[in-house]
Amino acid sequence: MTPRFIYGTAWKEDRTEALVRLALDAGFRAIDTANQRKHYFEAGVGAAIQGMPRGELWLQSKFTYARGQDHRLPYDPAASFTDQVKQSFASSLEHLHTDYLDSYVLHGPELNRGLTAGDLEVWRAMEALHASGHAKQLGVSNVEAEQLAKLVAVTKVPIAFVQNRCYASEGWDADVRALCREHGILYQGFSLLTANRRELQRPLVDDIALRLGVPRETVVFRFAMQVGMIPLTGTSNPQHMRDDLRADEITLTDADVHAIETIAR
Numbered sequence: 001m002t003p004r005f006i007y008g009t010a011w012k013e014d015r016t017e018a019l020v021r022l023a024l025d026a027g028f029r030a031i032d033t034a035n036q037r038k039h040y041f042e043a044g045v046g047a048a049i050q051g052m053p054r055g056e057l058w059l060q061s062k063f064t065y066a067r068g069q070d071h072r073l074p075y076d077p078a079a080s081f082t083d084q085v086k087q088s089f090a091s092s093l094e095h096l097h098t099d100y101l102d103s104y105v106l107h108g109p110e111l112n113r114g115l116t117a118g119d120l121e122v123w124r125a126m127e128a129l130h131a132s133g134h135a136k137q138l139g140v141s142n143v144e145a146e147q148l149a150k151l152v153a154v155t156k157v158p159i160a161f162v163q164n165r166c167y168a169s170e171g172w173d174a175d176v177r178a179l180c181r182e183h184g185i186l187y188q189g190f191s192l193l194t195a196n197r198r199e200l201q202r203p204l205v206d207d208i209a210l211r212l213g214v215p216r217e218t219v220v221f222r223f224a225m226q227v228g229m230i231p232l233t234g235t236s237n238p239q240h241m242r243d244d245l246r247a248d249e250i251t252l253t254d255a256d257v258h259a260i261e262t263i264a265r
Helices: 013-026 042-048 081-096 117-132 145-154 174-183 203-212 216-226 238-249 254-261
Strands: 006-008 030-032 058-063 103-106 138-141 161-165 186-190 229-233
Touching: 013 042, 013 238, 042 081, 058 081, 081 117, 103 117, 103 161, 117 138, 117 145, 145 174, 161 174, 174 186, 203 216, 203 254, 216 229, 216 238, 216 254, 229 238
Parallel strands: 006 030, 006 229, 030 058, 058 103, 103 138, 138 161, 161 186, 186 229
Antiparallel strands: none
């Protein structure tokens, strides 16, 4: 299945298991995590999903380079990148009590600009996991348009997902989203609310929310859906979880979408 809305589990620490359970109770079935103990508690996600039929869940995790980790590495840092990917992936399967992931993502290229030989080695290792059937689709996150274009050009297994922080001030990541449309890649947008607090304080968002009878956050997530994104939310509030999922119940007009798309101008 392709998710419509994803529950993100970063920065939840000891509350991870309880919050993922609340998200499942609210109706979320797509869960995003990473084998990066610095910002995620992947084993807590695994504990929360115990008892859920695996076929009803969509699970996504990530391989994170050592520069994005703390001392709690899920692999031997002296190993090759190929072996680091294998070790991290095996650890993710163990954490999540599953034998496959619906999506496996490179948690950002090795450097902030360009692609490295390491990136290509990591991607080839991820492609091998895809070939084995244990990673159903592959993706990349925290990527710039130039990096994405280079990666698209060398992949054997097509990129299924891009996951980026999404800023209204940058046209909601317009350049990367345009590349995604060109290459049939699905775009996952995170920090839709937290990265855009100032822009979303403008009255037009409240006006739309009042007209539709939903919170402003629901309007933002519906906007994301209508411009072709798969939104992520990481809320810890059970009511907000339910409100966020109401994005599937409303429709914005073309004028609404244009107003939010250009809200930072």
